[in-house]
Amino acid sequence: MRVLVTGGAGFLGPHVVAALEEAGHEVVVFDQREPLRKNTFVRGDLTRLQDVQTAARDVDAICHLGGVGDVYLAFEQPFTAAAANVMGTANVMEAARRNNVAKVVYASTWEVYGEPKYQPIDEDHPCRPDHPYNITKLGGEQILLAYDRLKGVPAVALRLGTAYGRGMRPNAVFSIFVRNAMRGDPIAIKGTGAQSRQFTHTSDIARAFVRALESPVRGQVFNIVSQEEISIRRLAEMVSARFPTRIVFEEARAGDVPPARISAQKAERVLEWKATTSFSDGLADLMESYVESRQAQ
Numbered sequence: 444m445r446v447l448v449t450g451g452a453g454f455l456g457p458h459v460v461a462a463l464e465e466a467g468h469e470v471v472v473f474d475q476r477e478p479l480r481k482n483t484f485v486r487g488d489l490t491r492l493q494d495v496q497t498a499a500r501d502v503d504a505i506c507h508l509g510g511v512g513d514v515y516l517a518f519e520q521p522f523t524a525a526a527a528n529v530m531g532t533a534n535v536m537e538a539a540r541r542n543n544v545a546k547v548v549y550a551s552t553w554e555v556y557g558e559p560k561y562q563p564i565d566e567d568h569p570c571r572p573d574h575p576y577n578i579t580k581l582g583g584e585q586i587l588l589a590y591d592r593l594k595g596v597p598a599v600a601l602r603l604g605t606a607y608g609r610g611m612r613p614n615a616v617f618s619i620f621v622r623n624a625m626r627g628d629p630i631a632i633k634g635t636g637a638q639s640r641q642f643t644h645t646s647d648i649a650r651a652f653v654r655a656l657e658s659p660v661r662g663q664v665f666n667i668v669s670q671e672e673i674s675i676r677r678l679a680e681m682v683s684a685r686f687p688t689r690i691v692f693e694e695a696r697a698g699d700v701p702p703a704r705i706s707a708q709k710a711e712r713v714l715e716w717k718a719t720t721s722f723s724d725g726l727a728d729l730m731e732s733y734v735e736s737r738q739a740q
Contacts, residue, residue, distance in 0.1 A: 444545075445469045446656065447502040449489060449535060450509030452478035454610050455550065455603075455645060459506055462649035466657070473498040474509065489531030492538065499538040506652050507535050508550040510583065514576045515614060521575035525582070532583030536590040536598070547587065547598040548655045553641075553668055554700050555581040555602060563706035566602070566664050574700065588662060597661035601651055604668030604705065604718075607725060608645030609732045617726075620679055621733050624686035634695030636676030639702045641668040644720035654714040665710040669718035672704070681723070685730050 446463050450456045451472030457480060460470050471483045473495070478484060487494030489509045499505065510527040511517050517524035532549065539547050556564050557571035572578045584600045591598040611618050620630050651667040679690045710716045 444503040447471045447473055447499055447505045449473045449507045452476050454612055455606055456508050458645040458649040459652045462653050466653045490526050492534045495534045496538040496541060499542045504546045504656055505539055505544055506548050517576035524575050524579045528579035529582040533586045536587055536596055539596050540594055548652055549587045549600045551584045551600045551602045552580050553602045553604055553705050558701060559703040563704040565706045566709055591662045599655045600664040601667045602664055603648055604643030605640045606645055606648055607642050620682045621730055624682050624688045627688055629689040629691045630679045631691050631693050632675055632679055633693055637674055639672045639674045641705055642673055642722055643669045643718055644725040647718040647720050651716050654716045658714055660713055666705050666707050667710055668705045668707050671722050673722050681726055
């Protein structure tokens, strides 16, 4: 298949591009900046329908990862997040409809669930997001599924676990912890550090996109999360074991998503997908990437 990857030059995008190519698909990258990989590239803006429609010509499918994925940026600029994540997704789906694209796979987030009503959270759990990031991601997801249901554009939404791996944003907690530790500065934890996440490695997420794209399933959502639960304190301890430094505690940050146990049983059953990268292996590879980057300077 010829697959358009929106946001293909971002954090997750290059990992999905690599997995698609490994699976034998031809990839076209759509982004505002050129990717490092030598792919067919279309420069454009998700908020401009004409840009997206042009990029979607002559493609068989779309993996839609573009938009605002930075939680802190979404908090500071909810208008930017709404434009990219909601209007941008509407533009992707309309472009898919006009170009007779066979399938769209959307990068949603586990954070759309909000405060847990029961655990583990499955895909039938109510969605009550309360932050500009997860509100706008759910808005994009609902538009995606409405196009599937009402306008006949086959689509699947993947509610991704908290992603980590090479190429993370500088303001991600992993990046901050590792950079501080490498400098010998303390690792500062907001709150007690007891809050846990099901951190999911980029290689596992990329594989889920391939599985969802190649599956005949449509009109559904899937939790794509590792079943390992890692506390922020444990993350800090693992980083400080590699780059010895102190761990300090600061006041908790307002608006942080509460911890929740997420089930990936549906993805395992329907898509035959499950996370296979252990957190210790994934973190070790990520830390090695920072060492390589420092040596290259």
